[in-house]
Amino acid sequence: xxxxxxxxxxxxxxxxxxxxxxxxxxxxxxxxxxxxxxxxxxxxxxxxxxxxxxxxxxxxxxxxxxxxxxxxxxxxxxxxxxxxxxxxxxxxxxxxxxxxxxxxxxxxxxxxxxxxxxxxxxxxxxxxxxxxxxxxxxxxxxxxxxxxxxxxxxxxxxxxxxxxxxxxxxxxxxxxxxxxxxxxxxxxxxxxxxxxxxxxxxxxxxxxxxxxxxxxxxxxxxxxxxxxxxxxxxxxxxxxxxxxxxxxxxxxxxxxxxxxxxxxxxxxxxxxxxxxxxxxxxxxxxxxxxxxxxxxxxxxxxxxxxxxxxxxxxxxxxxxxxxxxxxxxxxxxxxxxxxxxxxxxxxxxxxxxxxxxxxxxxxxxxxxxxxxxxxxxxxxxxxxxx
Numbered sequence: 001x002x003x004x005x006x007x008x009x010x011x012x013x014x015x016x017x018x019x020x021x022x023x024x025x026x027x028x029x030x031x032x033x034x035x036x037x038x039x040x041x042x043x044x045x046x047x048x049x050x051x052x053x054x055x056x057x058x059x060x061x062x063x064x065x066x067x068x069x070x071x072x073x074x075x076x077x078x079x080x081x082x083x084x085x086x087x088x089x090x091x092x093x094x095x096x097x098x099x100x101x102x103x104x105x106x107x108x109x110x111x112x113x114x115x116x117x118x119x120x121x122x123x124x125x126x127x128x129x130x131x132x133x134x135x136x137x138x139x140x141x142x143x144x145x146x147x148x149x150x151x152x153x154x155x156x157x158x159x160x161x162x163x164x165x166x167x168x169x170x171x172x173x174x175x176x177x178x179x180x181x182x183x184x185x186x187x188x189x190x191x192x193x194x195x196x197x198x199x200x201x202x203x204x205x206x207x208x209x210x211x212x213x214x215x216x217x218x219x220x221x222x223x224x225x226x227x228x229x230x231x232x233x234x235x236x237x238x239x240x241x242x243x244x245x246x247x248x249x250x251x252x253x254x255x256x257x258x259x260x261x262x263x264x265x266x267x268x269x270x271x272x273x274x275x276x277x278x279x280x281x282x283x284x285x286x287x288x289x290x291x292x293x294x295x296x297x298x299x300x301x302x303x304x305x306x307x308x309x310x311x312x313x314x315x316x317x318x319x320x321x322x323x324x325x326x327x328x329x330x331x332x333x334x335x336x337x338x339x340x341x342x343x344x345x346x347x348x349x350x351x352x353x354x355x356x357x358x359x360x361x362x363x364x365x366x367x368x369x370x371x372x373x374x375x376x377x378x379x380x381x382x383x384x385x386x
Contacts, residue, residue: 005179009118012074012175013137016111019168021145022161025225025244026153026237033158035094040223044343046098047222048336050105055332057106061113062325070113074176077110082169089162104165111172112328116320119312131308133255135301140252143245150241203323205372206310207330212365213307214334215341217274217300219358220281222342227351232286246290247297254301267306268366273299275362282355292355 023030027047031037065073084104091097115134152161220227225240232239277296281289315323338358345353 006118006121008175008179009114010133010137012111012172013114013134014141015168015171015175016108016114017138017141018145018148019165020108021142021245022149022152022164023158024142024149024221025146025241026149026158028223028226029153029237030158030161033153035097037094040346041343044222044339044341044346047339047343049098049102051332051336051339053102053106054109054112055329055336057109058112058328058332059325061110062321065113065321070117071176071179074110074113075173075180077107078169078173078176081105081107081110082166082173085162085166085169089159089166108165108169112324113321116324119324120317120320131305131312135251135255135305135308138248140248143242143248143252146241146245147238148241150237150239153237203311203314203326206307206314207327209365209369209372210307210327211330211334212361212368213271213303214331215338216334216358216361216365217278217296218335218338219342219345219354219361220278222339223346223351223354226346228286228289230351231284231289234286243290243293246293247300250294250297251301254298267303267369270299270303270306271362271366271369274303275299275359278355278359278362282352282359284352 028038028040028043031043031046037043061073061077081104084100084107087100088097088104091100118134119130148164149161152158152164221244224244225237228240228243229235232243273295277292277294277299280292280295283289283292311324311327312320341357342354345357
C-alpha cells in the first residue's frame, strides 16, 4: 500500500475514534446535567440502544459498500453524521435526543468500513502488525477522546461535546474528499499475495467467543467514571477520563514493546489477565483500581489483537468486509448485553458489581474457547511478523 494513502486512512480512523470517545466515559454525568436523568437502568438502556443501532447500521453499510466505493460512501455518511451531531446539540427533550443521536451514530458507524478496507490492501504477512496498529489507534483515540470529553464537562456545557463530534465528522469527510480529489489510490496487490490458507476454524464459533469476550470486558465501562469518583481522592472529569483511558496507554506501551507479535502465547493467558484486572478493579481502593486498569489493559490488548488476526486469517480478501461485519455484529451484541446488564447491576448492587461479574464471565469464555478450538491450530493462523 502506498504510504501516504495508509497515513490518511490511519488519520481517518484516529479522528473517528477520538470523536466517538468524547462522551463514552461520561454518559451518566451528561444525562444528569443535560436532562436531569440519573437512573442507571435508563442510561444502560440508552447505551445498549447505541450498540444495537451501530451494529445494524454497519451490516447495512457493508452491503452498500458492494455498490459504492468506501471513500465515496464515507463522504456522504460522515456529512450526515456531522449535521445530526449539531442537531443533537440543540435537542431539548429526551425523545428528540434519542432519535437524533441514534440516527447520528448509525451514519457515524460507517467509518468501521475502513478496518476491512485497510486489511484488504495488506499482504497476509503484515496482518499481525496492522491489526496491532489499528488496536492501538482505538486505544489511543480513547485516551484523547476521554481527556477531551473530561475537559468539555469541566469547562464547557456537556452539550458542546456534540459540536466537537460534528467537527470530527466533517474532518473525516474532508479527508475522504481530498483522497478522491487527488485520485490517491493504493497499489493493487497481486492475487498470490492476497491468497489465504483454507479455513481451519469456523467464523461463527469465533463470533460466539467474541460475543462473550466483549460482554465480559464491556461490563465495567458504562459506570466506571461514577465508580471512580466515589473512591478516588483525585476528583475532576479530566482525571477521571484519563483513568478511564489508562488501558489505552498500556496498549500503546505493549505495541512499542512489540508485544502484539510472537509474545502472545495464545488467547488463554490474555483472558486470564483481563479477569484478574477486572477483579482488582472491584476492590474499592484507588491504587488497586489503577493496578487493575493496567493489568486489564495489557490483557485486553493481547486478546483483542490475537482474536482480530484470527478473523482475517480465516477470511479471504474478497470477503473481508462481509466477514468483519458478521464478527462486529457479534461483538456489538456482547457490548449491548453488557450495557443492559451493567445498568441493572448498578441499580441493584454496588458500583463494583459489574467488574466482578465481568471477571467471572471471562472464565466460561475461556472454557468455550478451549472447547470450540484447538488453540495450537488457531494460533498457527495468527501472523507473528508485523
